[in-house]
Amino acid sequence: MRLLAYEDATTERALGVSADGRTFHSVASLAPDLPSNISGLLGLDGALGRLGSLLAAAGPGRPLSAVRLRPFLGRSNALWALALNFKTHIAETGLTTSLEYPHLFLRIASSYVGSGEALLAPPESVARAFDYEGELGVVIGKPGRHIPVERALDHVAGYTIVNEGSVREYQIHNRQFGLGKNFEASGSYGPWMMTADEFGDPAKQSLETRVNGVVRQRSGLDDLLVSVAETVAYLSQGYRLHPGDMIAMGTPGALPPAEDDVEGRDLSSQYGPFKTPGLVHMRPGDRVEVEISGLGVLSNPVVADKPANYRVG
């Protein structure tokens, strides 16, 4: 089952469920007594199972194409992300990481949009190295602390797709990533969360990132330095997991450019310290897609951020 958030002309932001990824029912119509917020729903034992049964028995749903998808997590307690968790990305950056502990940082809810919504490319006067990072997103269901690694996956409600968009110039202004990972609407996740029972073992799936249809990242999800279970268990040593938290599991490296890929060969168009063949930046007018096999496609247009629109007072 897929869990999602949507809005349309009459609904501001509501949760929906979909069996096929093409049609959906609102959670409120299937089970009016269930919580209408994602953390309440994920934190309620048995709620997803009940929704699955109700969905299986329901009539034809509404087409997803008739609504606008939104980030389904809202303002989570914590949106964690891992740096340098694929060997191919470690190699291309030349950076170091611990081989023993996950390399964790935080993102703010307002740094993410939903599938189909616009990613904001910073003005060139602010930054130019605005980069995609295709990632697997892990959504927490059951809360807890001090979770042993062998029970960590019991606390995962499902999985989603993340474009962990990053502004490289700001990311390297200092030793903590800080603002570079938290530009307004610089990343996205979606289009939905697929429940863990349906998605199965992430290590058996693969990820692909495309910019304007050209494949820029492709990797199996079995190549993680620190696994999902290890990361969940580690976090829980100090942090109480909350239903509706997300962990973005890190991005693989760039693919080498294809024979006819002019853009992916032109390193002079790349800004910042990391010039990698096959890497291109996200620019206004681009369409960026991240696909995870068995899960779906996260797709976003890139538009120019206009500073004048955001000045207040």
Place this chain on the structure above:
Amino acid sequence: MRLLAYEDATTERALGVSADGRTFHSVASLAPDLPSNISGLLGLDGALGRLGSLLAAAGPGRPLSAVRLRPFLGRSNALWALALNFKTHIAETGLTTSLEYPHLFLRIASSYVGSGEALLAPPESVARAFDYEGELGVVIGKPGRHIPVERALDHVAGYTIVNEGSVREYQIHNRQFGLGKNFEASGSYGPWMMTADEFGDPAKQSLETRVNGVVRQRSGLDDLLVSVAETVAYLSQGYRLHPGDMIAMGTPGALPPAEDDVEGRDLSSQYGPFKTPGLVHMRPGDRVEVEISGLGVLSNPVVADKPANYRVG
């Protein structure tokens, strides 16, 4: 004027205002039409001014000692913090930082408690270097992006006191601080926000951190590497400031131990890589106070975290 959050036997969590820091009125009793949440209140032009007038005209208030203070920001959009923003702290850690850009990272709301509430010391099996960091907290009022530095202070609603408690072993597990700055109930802020007009220029004030009455940090607030205005302006280049955000401005170094300070001289009792004369860790049974002149005292007991209490499922 001081703005705070409290609870008692009949009120779960409400906002209050105080003129003297000893008695208070609830916001709801003074102005029932004002928003009851902090971001709504801080984001409403003129609301603090109106509350100030109402408070000045109000009769005797209720004693603050009759209620329990809570973290007044709730689940903010963003709780930023600066690393290595005092020369004395840079020197004692031997770490490097940019002299040009603020060294920013994020904390989660659940990593903070209010004044008077218990800080949780991790079990010794998890970590032992649980350290105080006395800091000035900046609370954002007016939202905005792309704010020029000369207008940045217009976006500050007021100031508070922060104990940016840190678990050193986890902080150095990898290059991003990650979990080490986000243990459950490892830090605190409060007891209130003092409005910017009343507090005046932070650079004219000083900070002191005491553990069990012994002064462990003391510094003027004029020694910041990156100023409040510069940090607000920098953040707004990519991040839209939200009413109710906080920025913890970084901590000064440890004071050298006094003649009769046995604990502050015993470096062998310090864990982790940074062994500094005068530094002691926070341990169960301690009382930690951070005072900023003209602002107040943030005071917290330290209690032992019990893993068994937090295991769920």
